[in-house]
Amino acid sequence: MSDIILETKGLTKHYGGVHALQDADFVLKKGEHVAIMGDNGAGKSTFVRQITGVEQRTRGTVIFDGDEVNFAGPLDAREAGIETVFQTLALADDLNVPDNLFLGREKTKLNWLGPFRLLDYKSMREDTMAGLVKTGVKIPNIKNTIANMSGGQRQCVAIARTATFASKLTIMDEPTAALGVQETAQVENIIRTLKEQGESLILVSHNMRQVFDLVDRIIVFRRGRMVANLRKEDTDGQDVVAYITGAKTGAEYEGAA
Amino acid sequence: MSDQSESTGGLTFDKSKRNWPNELNVFGALILIVIIFEILGAIFMGQSLLFDTNDRFESIFNEARLRIIIIQVAIIGILALGVTQVIITAGIDLSSGSVVGATAMIAMSFVQVAEVNGGPNPKAIFGPAFLDLPVLVPVIVGISVGLIAGCINGLLVAYSRIPPFIATLGMMLFARGVAQWWSLGNPVSFPTESYAKIGAGMMPVIIFLSLAVLFHLIMNYTVYGKHTYAIGSNEAAARMSGINVPRHLMLVYMIAGGLAGLAAVILTSKNLTAQSGMGLSYELEAIAMAVIGGVSLFGGRGSIIGTVIGALIIGVITSGFTFLRLGAFYQEMVLGCIIVGAVALDQYQQKRAAMRA
Numbered sequence: 230m231s232d233i234i235l236e237t238k239g240l241t242k243h244y245g246g247v248h249a250l251q252d253a254d255f256v257l258k259k260g261e262h263v264a265i266m267g268d269n270g271a272g273k274s275t276f277v278r279q280i281t282g283v284e285q286r287t288r289g290t291v292i293f294d295g296d297e298v299n300f301a302g303p304l305d306a307r308e309a310g311i312e313t314v315f316q317t318l319a320l321a322d323d324l325n326v327p328d329n330l331f332l333g334r335e336k337t338k339l340n341w342l343g344p345f346r347l348l349d350y351k352s353m354r355e356d357t358m359a360g361l362v363k364t365g366v367k368i369p370n371i372k373n374t375i376a377n378m379s380g381g382q383r384q385c386v387a388i389a390r391t392a393t394f395a396s397k398l399t400i401m402d403e404p405t406a407a408l409g410v411q412e413t414a415q416v417e418n419i420i421r422t423l424k425e426q427g428e429s430l431i432l433v434s435h436n437m438r439q440v441f442d443l444v445d446r447i448i449v450f451r452r453g454r455m456v457a458n459l460r461k462e463d464t465d466g467q468d469v470v471a472y473i474t475g476a477k478t479g480a481e482y483e484g485a486a
Numbered sequence: 487m488s489d490q491s492e493s494t495g496g497l498t499f500d501k502s503k504r505n506w507p508n509e510l511n512v513f514g515a516l517i518l519i520v521i522i523f524e525i526l527g528a529i530f531m532g533q534s535l536l537f538d539t540n541d542r543f544e545s546i547f548n549e550a551r552l553r554i555i556i557i558q559v560a561i562i563g564i565l566a567l568g569v570t571q572v573i574i575t576a577g578i579d580l581s582s583g584s585v586v587g588a589t590a591m592i593a594m595s596f597v598q599v600a601e602v603n604g605g606p607n608p609k610a611i612f613g614p615a616f617l618d619l620p621v622l623v624p625v626i627v628g629i630s631v632g633l634i635a636g637c638i639n640g641l642l643v644a645y646s647r648i649p650p651f652i653a654t655l656g657m658m659l660f661a662r663g664v665a666q667w668w669s670l671g672n673p674v675s676f677p678t679e680s681y682a683k684i685g686a687g688m689m690p691v692i693i694f695l696s697l698a699v700l701f702h703l704i705m706n707y708t709v710y711g712k713h714t715y716a717i718g719s720n721e722a723a724a725r726m727s728g729i730n731v732p733r734h735l736m737l738v739y740m741i742a743g744g745l746a747g748l749a750a751v752i753l754t755s756k757n758l759t760a761q762s763g764m765g766l767s768y769e770l771e772a773i774a775m776a777v778i779g780g781v782s783l784f785g786g787r788g789s790i791i792g793t794v795i796g797a798l799i800i801g802v803i804t805s806g807f808t809f810l811r812l813g814a815f816y817q818e819m820v821l822g823c824i825i826v827g828a829v830a831l832d833q834y835q836q837k838r839a840a841m842r843a
Contacts, residue, residue, distance in 0.1 A: 322719050328716075333728035
């Protein structure tokens with residue numbers, strides 16, 4: 230077994246004539262935390278959407294956990310072990326915590342009943358508690374609906390999905406963009422916990438401090454292309470900004486952008 | 487936000503944010519309305535609405551009136567069970583009343599007797615081969631017609647992304663047209679004896695309550711129910727979670743259609759005739775039951791229990807106005823106010839919940 234969890238080769242996405250993502254070659258090792266940075270419209274979210282099967286790529290290959298994969302939809306990616314915390318929270322407000330965690334993959338009994346198969350509430354509740362303990366997320370009452378929770382609590386619930394389902398790779402798309410200081414700290418603590426547990430992570434973020442605090446490596450996108458691949462030790466904030474704005478381009482990516 | 491302890495990092499538990507079951511509010515409203523009628527009854531009529539004041543019955547209740555209250559809402563209540571599920575997905579079904587009309591005409595045509603008063607049935611729609619059929623045939627035909635109508639609604643809403651309001655408005659007009667075209671406006675009458683038993687006496691109530699229990703269990707304890715709430719709550723999240731949203735919506739609209747078909751069978755059996763105008767404005771009453779019962783038109787919230795209580799509220803109001811010998815027009819004015827009031831209250835609660843979070 231190689232120690233590479235995710236690899237993309239020549240990953241490309243065109244929306245009509247718009248080249249949103251162009252020939253992205255990306256490697257992520259097991260247990261590694263990588264940040265993806267770039268200006269708005271640089272292709273960060275597009276990149277994530279191709280990996281998670283939310284959209285179908287125009288061309289290129291995605292190799293996940295040693296196998297080439299073609300996810301038909303986000304559920305496929307999730308079943309393979311990729312958990313995504315989306316920019317827009319993918320939570321149903323009127324459902325409680327276990328319901329949201331298990332949405333779309335409920336634990337069930339009497340499966341011959343088809344769509345009317347019974348929910349195994351007890352088992353889902355236990356797994357939810359275990360997942361919350363593992364990530365260090367504290368939610369006072371998991372039977373409360375999401376509508377009654379703060380933004381931070383909601384984001385924590387979204388992240389706790391990862392821990393509940395023993396995933397191989399977690400992708401977070403701006404997990405703290407809408408959160409206050411204290412709530413951001415809480416989410417960052419969870420990310421550190423995931424690191425200790427050897428969980429691989431792709432973090433899309435605009436927050437320079439957060440990125441330098443949390444990850445091992447920084448990838449910069451600009452106008453749909455990867456322009457830098459920097460180890461955290463070899464770079465600093467100003468350097469990264471130079472790549473983001475286009476003042477600099479990584480040597481190996483010369484001529485690309 | 488300053489009183490939050492650091493140990494939970496902003497995740498403290500606020501008791502005021504605990505969920506208070508909305509059904510209790512609706513039930514409270516039912517009790518309140520009953521009390522109002524009891525007081526008005528005591529003042530103006532000198533008797534009670536629901537209690538036995540003349541020693542006519544064995545129990546303390548006025549059984550005859552209780553029976554009327556529930557019988558008169560049972561058939562529309564069956565529609566409301568389906569409409570509730572549709573509204574929980576953030577949709578709407580305007581077609582159920584017309585589907586009742588069309589289904590009534592079609593199902594009734596499969597249940598006519600061959601002989602009426604010694605002569606051939608003057609109202610026979612089909613030839614002799616379709617007369618005196620076993621009772622199962624019209625029931626299956628009725629539910630199937632409803633399912634087909636629901637299926638078309640579902641296809642339009644789920645796959646062609648036509649707004650539910652427009653799709654079911656189209657079906658509402660179309661189905662009413664079918665009801666009138668079927669026998670060119672003539673009523674279809676003279677059903678077999680076994681068919682007449684389906685809607686006789688308390689049967690509509692028994693069927694309504696059994697279905698209410700069944701769908702209560704389905705909405706609360708099955709994947710179907712969970713996904714119905716999830717779609718109404720956040721359709722994008724449901725899709726991202728891997729729920730096949732179009733297929734699920736199809737199923738929801740088909741169940742609503744099937745229930746409308748069944749309601750038509752019970753209604754024709756009860757009335758022993760089918761007319762093209764049957765079920766007129768039933769869809770609005772069914773929606774009213776759901777809305778009064780706390781089902782949110784924005785989707786995601788509401789319950790079968792709420793709708794059943796909503797149906798009872800409408801039943802009590804209808805009976806109460808008759809009891810006070812007030813004209814039906816007052817009744818409709820009051821019902822109109824209650825529906826608007828229920829939605830306004832829902833809006834207010836939504837806003838308050840959003841401010842607290």
